[in-house]
Amino acid sequence: MKKIIFVCLGNICRSPMAEMMMMELVSESNLSEVIGVESRATSTYEIGNPPHPGALSELKKQGVKIVEHHSKQINLFDFADADLIIGMDFQNIEDLKQMAPEQDIEKIHLAYESVNKNKVIEDPWYDHKFDRTYRQLKEVLPEWLKILEAK
Ligand code: 4NP
Numbered sequence: 648m649k650k651i652i653f654v655c656l657g658n659i660c661r662s663p664m665a666e667m668m669m670m671e672l673v674s675e676s677n678l679s680e681v682i683g684v685e686s687r688a689t690s691t692y693e694i695g696n697p698p699h700p701g702a703l704s705e706l707k708k709q710g711v712k713i714v715e716h717h718s719k720q721i722n723l724f725d726f727a728d729a730d731l732i733i734g735m736d737f738q739n740i741e742d743l744k745q746m747a748p749e750q751d752i753e754k755i756h757l758a759y760e761s762v763n764k765n766k767v768i769e770d771p772w773y774d775h776k777f778d779r780t781y782r783q784l785k786e787v788l789p790e791w792l793k794i795l796e797a798k
Pocket of ligand 1: 655660662
């Protein structure tokens with residue numbers, strides 16, 4: 648089983664959206680038996696909480712299957728277990744690199760790296776622009792699936 652873990656600050660907006668959208672891509676490609684998709688937080692702020700209602704309504708609007716999820720902080724098992732660890736913004740990457748054991752640091756990548764762009768999946772926490780989050784994730788996720796398959 649190959650494993651990709653999406654990470655943001657709270658694990659209630661961007662990374663659960665990425666997880667559910669990627670699960671949809673994996674399922675469409677008949678890869679559910681061989682690719683695992685998860686999401687985590689860098690912080691403890693929202694531990695145990697479900698995704699933001701705005702994230703869920705955008706996913707429903709776009710026809711993405713909703714899966715049960717509660718915010719969890721990334722831990723040492725996750726760093727070891729993952730093949731790819733994908734952060735949404737520069738702060739996520741900095742935090743992940745601080746938290747990761749040395750041998751797992753190379754697994755950490757910025758989401759937009761898959762399409763060779765140095766930009767961020769913007770945080771919808773303040774402006775509730777979940778449609779932008781969906782659009783931005785849609786740009787980068789198919790390429791991460793290809794990269795993971797090739798690993
Ligand atoms: P996320 O959004 O990192 O995309 O899940 C946020 C969620 C919670 C907070 C900030 C951003 N917060 O400050 O609690």
